[in-house]
Ligand SMILES: Nc1ncnc2c1ncn2[C@@H]1O[C@H](COP(=O)(O)OP(=O)(O)OP(=O)(O)O)[C@@H](O)[C@H]1O
């Protein structure tokens with residue numbers, strides 16, 4: 001199906017500052033896409049160009065196949081929920097939610113407006129809140145009013161700029177689930193801006209990772225986690241241990257890498273055949289859950305790329321898993337995540353204890369050396 005939103009070589013400059021650089025992006029109808037990246041990377045700017053609050057300095061923006069560079073915000077089939085909700089404090093819930101309908105040139109009848117407001121309030125689980133004042137609502141309820149206000153016009157696209165940032169952790173988790181359900185129910189395309197990777201991973205169909213105004217990688221959560229393009233993405237999506245080194249030897253199937261710390265790993269699968277030359281700088285990424293810890297060397301699995309002894313510096317119980325901070329003279333500090341069920345037969349590893357650590361050949365991911 002044709003893209004509902006399309007960016008073609010879109011850039012945005014404010015004087016000397018390039019807020020967005022050469023963005024190319026297609027969003028499918030009904031998709032839940034997140035923009036993820038650190039502060040200042042261009043997330044809000046990108047959203048504002050979709051909404052029509054900003055015009056690109058270069059490139060073209062299409063909505064449902066129509067070029068909209070010169071179409072004003074109020075003519076676009078798009079609504080936006082701002083970080084600070086921007087509700088009208090002097091109006092009650094009903095009047096806040098009905099606002100968009102009452103602005104229409106072909107304003108619906110009072111009865112129709114009542115009906116639409118009730119339907120929309122039901123959608124965000126605020127049935128019966130019509131007459132409440134904004135200051136009589138909790139943060140989460142205000143958030144829902146903002147959502148209802150943006151949904152009442154049935155936009156094709158809903159843009160959400162850090163909509164949950166002001167909520168506490170528990171409420172935030174609840175609202176994440178509600179937003180996801182809401183999106184599935186209404187079938188509207190959602191674009192969410194966040195700098196919280198967990199939020200992006202748990203909610204999105206696809207995530208667009210941004211850095212310094214550019215898109216670094218777009219993919220579904222699994223692709224980004226399992227096949228990050230470079231160290232920046234691997235670091236931003238989940239936790240990872242990184243070890244720098246250079247290619248020692250390579251053929252189509254496998255690679256040897258001389259780590260800068262002096263250790264060598266041999267015969268690991270070549271994830272980028274044809275692109276590796278002897279001496280090329282690379283970075284190895286190993287996820288904490290891919291490391292195996294054992295008291296007894298015999299318990300380590302076969303097919304090992306690297307085995308060493310390391311000292312436990314710290315441990316954090318996380319329920320069904322335990323996170324260990326480990327240290328080894330050559331590798332430095334690194335993280336390992338150990339499932340509790342592996343430990344039930346034994347005691348958990350103690351702080352200061354020396355343990356065996358191993359990683360499987362297949363788990364070491366080779367990334368470009370440059371970040
Ligand atoms: N109106 C403006 N005038 C000048 N520079 C701007 C303007 N709006 C944004 N910028 C700059 O453009 C860059 C991107 O800003 P943007 O607001 O898109 O970042 P962001 O990713 O949304 O960050 P945050 O997570 O902090 O909200 C920043 O360097 C910012 O200072």
Ligand SMILES: [Mg+2]
Nearest residue numbers: 043044045161
């Ligand atoms: Mg922003």
